[in-house]
Amino acid sequence: MHKKYIDLLICYIKINFAAMEVYDKDFIFGIIAMLVNYAAGILSLFFIFEFVHEINGWTLQQVLFMYGLNLTGYSLWSCFFINTITLPYYIRNREFDKFLLRPVEPIFQIMMDGFDDDSWGELIVGIIVLAYSWISLKIPALYALFIPVVTVSGCLVYAGMSIALSTVSFFTIAQADVANLTNQIKELAQYPISIYPKVIRIIFTFLCPVAFIAFIPSLIVFHMVNVWVILAIPLVSLIFFLLSVRIWKIGVKHYGGTGT
Numbered sequence: 001m002h003k004k005y006i007d008l009l010i011c012y013i014k015i016n017f018a019a020m021e022v023y024d025k026d027f028i029f030g031i032i033a034m035l036v037n038y039a040a041g042i043l044s045l046f047f048i049f050e051f052v053h054e055i056n057g058w059t060l061q062q063v064l065f066m067y068g069l070n071l072t073g074y075s076l077w078s079c080f081f082i083n084t085i086t087l088p089y090y091i092r093n094r095e096f097d098k099f100l101l102r103p104v105e106p107i108f109q110i111m112m113d114g115f116d117d118d119s120w121g122e123l124i125v126g127i128i129v130l131a132y133s134w135i136s137l138k139i140p141a142l143y144a145l146f147i148p149v150v151t152v153s154g155c156l157v158y159a160g161m162s163i164a165l166s167t168v169s170f171f172t173i174a175q176a177d178v179a180n181l182t183n184q185i186k187e188l189a190q191y192p193i194s195i196y197p198k199v200i201r202i203i204f205t206f207l208c209p210v211a212f213i214a215f216i217p218s219l220i221v222f223h224m225v226n227v228w229v230i231l232a233i234p235l236v237s238l239i240f241f242l243l244s245v246r247i248w249k250i251g252v253k254h255y256g257g258t259g260t
Contacts, residue, residue, distance in 0.1 A: 013110035034121025066242035068130030073154020085179035153237035160244035170251035
C-alpha cells in the first residue's frame, strides 16, 4: 500500500476511535445489545441439536466452530469497512461527488468515513464461540497460527461482496440497494456450504467465494481436505477483493451524478 494511504488509514482510525470515546456509553450498550442478540441465536443452535445429533455429517461443536470463524471475519469487515454498503445513501444525498473531488481513491474514503462501533460486540461473540468450540473439539494449538490469516481473508471476501454489490448503485442511481445482501449472505456462510443445493454451492465456491470464509478452513481443521489448501484461502480472497475494486472503478466511470 502507498505510504500516503497508510498515513491516511492511521489518521482515520484515530479519528473514528476518538468519536467512539465521545459516545462511550452508546459504545458499551451497543456491545451489550449485540451480545444478547447473538446469545439468542447460539442458544437456538443448541436447541436444534437437542433433536438431531448432526446436520449433513456436521456436529454441533463443528458448526459452532464454523459459526465463530465466520462471525469473526464478518465482524472485522463490519467494524472497519461496513461503510462499503452505504454507497446508495451517499448517491441519494448527493454526497458521493465530494469524494471524487479529493485526491484519494473514493472507495478508500467511503471505507474510512465511519466505523460501526456496535460490531465490536460481534467480534467478541465470534472469538468466544470460536474459543469454546476449539477447546471442545481439542483442536491442536498449531492451527491457531492460521486463524488470523483466515479471519482477515474472510474480511476481504465480505469487503469484496459489499463493494461489488454497491457498484449496482452507479447504474441505478441508488434505486436498487442490493449491497445489504452482504448481511444476508453472512447468515448462509455460518453453516456448512454442503447443506445447500448444488447451484448455491457452485456460486459460493467459484463466483462469490463464501466457502473460503469458514467452510473450507473448517474442512482443513477437521482433516476433510489437504492442509495445503490453506494457501488458496488468502489468494482467492485477495483476488476476489481486487476484482471487486476493479468492478467498482468501472462503475465510477459510469457515474454521472444525480443532478442538483
